[in-house]
Amino acid sequence: MGYLINPVRFDDRDAVNSISGLPYSSDSILQGKNKIVELISSQFHKGLLVVDGYLTANMEEIATLLFSKCEADSIIDVKAFYKTNDEIEALISDCLPENRDIDPELIYGRLFSGSIQDFLDPIKVKDFISTLKPDEKTIVYGHGCLCDHFAEIANKTIYIDVTPRDTAFCVNEKRYTNIGNDQELDFDAMARRTYFVDVEIATKLRRDVITRNLINYYILENYQGQFTYINPSFLQTLLQEVTKRPFRPKPVYIDGVWGGQFIKKLRNIPDEVADKIAWSFELIATEASVAFDINSHYLDIPFLTMMDAVGKQMIGEDLYSRFNGYFPIRFNYDDTWHSNGNMSIQCHPTDTLARNLHGDYAGQCEAYYVVNTGHDAKTYCGFRSDADGREFLQLCMQSELSGQMIPYRDYINALESKPGLQVFIPAGTVHGSGRNQVVLELGSLTINAYTYKIYDYIRKDDNGKLRPIHTKLAEKSLDFDRDEKWVRENVAFDPILVDAQEEYQEFLVGRNDLMYFETYKVNLRTDGSYLGRNQNGFSVITIVDGEEVEISSKENPDYRYTAKYLDVVVIPAGVKEFIVKAKGRQPVVLHKAVMRQ
Numbered sequence: 183m184g185y186l187i188n189p190v191r192f193d194d195r196d197a198v199n200s201i202s203g204l205p206y207s208s209d210s211i212l213q214g215k216n217k218i219v220e221l222i223s224s225q226f227h228k229g230l231l232v233v234d235g236y237l238t239a240n241m242e243e244i245a246t247l248l249f250s251k252c253e254a255d256s257i258i259d260v261k262a263f264y265k266t267n268d269e270i271e272a273l274i275s276d277c278l279p280e281n282r283d284i285d286p287e288l289i290y291g292r293l294f295s296g297s298i299q300d301f302l303d304p305i306k307v308k309d310f311i312s313t314l315k316p317d318e319k320t321i322v323y324g325h326g327c328l329c330d331h332f333a334e335i336a337n338k339t340i341y342i343d344v345t346p347r348d349t350a351f352c353v354n355e356k357r358y359t360n361i362g363n364d365q366e367l368d369f370d371a372m373a374r375r376t377y378f379v380d381v382e383i384a385t386k387l388r389r390d391v392i393t394r395n396l397i398n399y400y401i402l403e404n405y406q407g408q409f410t411y412i413n414p415s416f417l418q419t420l421l422q423e424v425t426k427r428p429f430r431p432k433p434v435y436i437d438g439v440w441g442g443q444f445i446k447k448l449r450n451i452p453d454e455v456a457d458k459i460a461w462s463f464e465l466i467a468t469e470a471s472v473a474f475d476i477n478s479h480y481l482d483i484p485f486l487t488m489m490d491a492v493g494k495q496m497i498g499e500d501l502y503s504r505f506n507g508y509f510p511i512r513f514n515y516d517d518t519w520h521s522n523g524n525m526s527i528q529c530h531p532t533d534t535l536a537r538n539l540h541g542d543y544a545g546q547c548e549a550y551y552v553v554n555t556g557h558d559a560k561t562y563c564g565f566r567s568d569a570d571g572r573e574f575l576q577l578c579m580q581s582e583l584s585g586q587m588i589p590y591r592d593y594i595n596a597l598e599s600k601p602g603l604q605v606f607i608p609a610g611t612v613h614g615s616g617r618n619q620v621v622l623e624l625g626s627l628t629i630n631a632y633t634y635k636i637y638d639y640i641r642k643d644d645n646g647k648l649r650p651i652h653t654k655l656a657e658k659s660l661d662f663d664r665d666e667k668w669v670r671e672n673v674a675f676d677p678i679l680v681d682a683q684e685e686y687q688e689f690l691v692g693r694n695d696l697m698y699f700e701t702y703k704v705n706l707r708t709d710g711s712y713l714g715r716n717q718n719g720f721s722v723i724t725i726v727d728g729e730e731v732e733i734s735s736k737e738n739p740d741y742r743y744t745a746k747y748l749d750v751v752v753i754p755a756g757v758k759e760f761i762v763k764a765k766g767r768q769p770v771v772l773h774k775a776v777m778r779q
Contacts, residue, residue, distance in 0.1 A: 188354040189347050190435040190456045194449060197432040199743065200475040201423055210416040211479045215247065218411045222340065222399055223251040229337030230314060231321045234328035234391070236484070237361075237376065237384050238352035239342035239403055245323035252319055260324035260332075261364075263306040270301055270362040277378045277541075287650040288370070291378035293541040293629055298326040298383045301362045307331045325361045325384065328391050340399045341391060345471040345484050347434045348405040355405075377630060381468075385486060389507065392490040402481065410481065420476065421488050425495035425756040427741035428723075428733040430749055431470045431485060434463040439643050444519035444554060444620045448748060459517050464750040465722070467509040468629060485509070498719040498755040501777060505627055506543065511699050511775055512625040513722060513750050518617045519556055525615045526638040526649070527562065527578075527590055531659050532609045539655075540632060545609035547626040547697045551773055552603040552619055553726050553748065559599035560616035563607060564669040569593040571612065571662040578637045579653045590637055595666040597674060601727065602703060602771075606673040608696035610661040612636065622724055622750075624775055626697065634659060677703060685710030693778070704762075704772040706731075712762040712772065714753070717779070721753045721760070724773040729766030736761050 204210075212218050222231075226248070233245045242259070249257040264270065277292045279285075311331070314320060322332060328339060344352075352358050353376060360367065360375045361383055367375070391397055400417055402410045412420075435451060438460025445451075446459045463469045470485035489509060494502045501510060516525060530546035531539065550561055565571040574593035581588050594612060597603065599619050607613045615621050625631075634652040643649050677689035685707050692701035704712050706728075713736070714721060725731055725745050733751055734742035736759035744765070745751050753760050764770040 187350070187436055189350050190437055190451065190459065191351070192435055192451050192455050194433050194435075195473075196449075197430050198473045198475050198480070199424070199429045201420065204416070204419060204423065204476065206416070206477050210413050211476065211481070212411040213409070213479065215244065215409045218399075218401060218409055219244070219247045219251050221411065222338065223248055226252055226319065226338045228317055228319055230332070230335055231319070231338040231340070232327040232332050232336045233321065233323035233340045233342070234325065234387070235342030235403075236344045236349065236388060237380055238349045238358050238405070239344050240407065241323040241342055244340065244342065244401070244409070245321050249321050254319035254321050256318070257321045257323070258310075260322055260327040263302050263310060264362050265301060265303045267363065267365060273300055274375070274379050278375060284654040285652065288374060289650060290540065290632060291374060292539065294379040294382040295541060297329070297386050298361070299329045299331070301383075302326055302329065302331065311335065326387070328387060328396060333391070333396050338398050339391075339396055340401065341388070341397045342401045342403050342409075343388070343484060343487055344403050345482055346469045347471065348403075351405040388487065389490045392487065402483065404482070410479070412481065418491060420474065421492045422495065424472070424488065425492050425754045426738070427735055427757065428743040428751050428753050428760065429472060430743060430745065430751050431465045432473045432482065434469055435459050436461040436463065437644070439641060439649070440518055440521050440523045440525055440617070442517035442519035442521040442620070445515055445517045458521065462515040462517065464513045464515065465509070465752065466512040466514060495756050496720065496754045501719045508543070508627050508629070510627045510777065511722065512627075513724070513775075514623050515553070515748070516615050516621045516623050518615060519554060519620050521617050523639060523641065524562070524617050526633075526635040527594055527612060527614045528633050528635050529612050529656050529659050530609050530634065531632050531655070535659050536609075536628060536632065540630065542628050542630060544627065546628045546632055547609050548607040548613070549624040549692055549697070549701065550605045550607065550615060551622040551624070551691075551701065551726070552599050552601055553622055554601060554620040555599045556618035559619040560596040561599045561603060561605055561619070561621070562594045562596055562614040562616060563605050563611065563674065564595040564664045564666055565612060565662065566593055566595050567665045567667055571660065575636065575653060575657060575660065578651070581637065581640065582651050582653060585640055587640055588637065595669055597669070602677070602691070603674070604691040604701055604703075605669075606692050606694045606697055608673070608694060610659045611664050611673075612660060622726065622773060624699065624701070626699070686712045688712075698778055699775055700778050702774040702776070704774060706762065706764045706770040706772060708764060708767065708769050710764050714760045714762065714774065716753060716755055716758055716760070718777045719755045720777075722750060722775045723753060723762060724748065724750045726771050726773045728764065728768050728770030731765055731770055731772070732763045734761050734763070735759075
């Protein structure tokens, strides 16, 4: 989660996946910390108990309650075994460079390549382990107590998980201190370190303990301090079941200076919660969660936790290996409908820049699919053929210093927006979504997000501060040869009919050799059915026009999800064939994203 972005306090309870028929027992799910502590204390009789968790998890509270309930002999914060602040600062210094020439507000950084084990002092750990008495009850809590040093000798292990959204709430409320730091940092510095260091540490540890089945007690915590225990065996059964059926992730809503009104109205977000919505994160693996209704229990599970547990079944073994266990495409809406302005003119890093500068998986490619437009809507992509892109960049650099507006329309190619327009945006392409439209944005895998703003209309954010510009980073990434002719021939072509049936027509709408996914549009008649196949992993279906569809596994029709307008639904690799049935009184248009063969 980009912790400088504060999610809207709106819990979308419409995005819930109801699953019945699971082997449920009285200890499958427990809600409330007292019941959870009672269960664990009844099963912890001697030895070492460790309490680890994701960022912002209140491990100390659970550990302290257990210490009292179990009448344990000792309780220790794992921070006692960390290296010194100076040693940890030296470990992470490359991740947080202070080069204000290219990054004036110090937003970006480099992903930490190490693990929590690097923060621990091996001598302190060894000395502690040597003093453990097997007949005594010892509790250790905090980030890192489930790493190899402790997990190998622990008698009981607890992991407290938190969704990225709830973590972001806590970070923005300043209820968080960076791992391995006991000095006070200003909010921006704390959030940046969280983004590039702490998230990497916590995500790697969670994957390790899940894939190695090291968790005896799995607990979900939300930002309101409510705890839910899920029996690890039941959790695995639940997540395995999800890979057999279509499901919808839970959106996260973000306000922003150019935000619009369409998503806000569609999703019934109250005025007192947000004036406008700029982004709706429908499925961004590092930001997402998936909500379930299980025997009247509401479970909100981080999407990456699901990928750690059943990722191979979710996207297929080949893709899981190729993308290091991450879901390879992201989906969000950019809403400028009835707003006061465009998104910034921007670009994203190429493979070389993303890897060398940010330590990330690869460059950041995107795609816009226009869903809805108002008057005079435009989509910006590429330079005009009669303009000099380098001259535009120089004007933007001067504008940073002078505060003067520049005639960006003289330089940036503008496409007339209309529903159904698909534009692919390989890394390094200048682009931006214009005002008065809603676009479904797709993106390639980057662990973090890197938007190099080139020109932002001398615009201030909602706090009255000029939004940061990154023209020097953009200069390293921009391909100045991508003009309107290139756009027309390569990334914004007319739909190509690939299948015509009585009940539907399917068109290829997006493909480019620089990008590893492709997109299709399916026009489905009223009451019609579309048969889809997962030929290379998974599919993602979005209802971009019409009222409602039912998406089901062909092999098992009971495995289904009823989706409404603009819902984004994942069809896992385990579903080899699926049927989309139009409901309501209207035809339906589907957007389908798949991995290229």
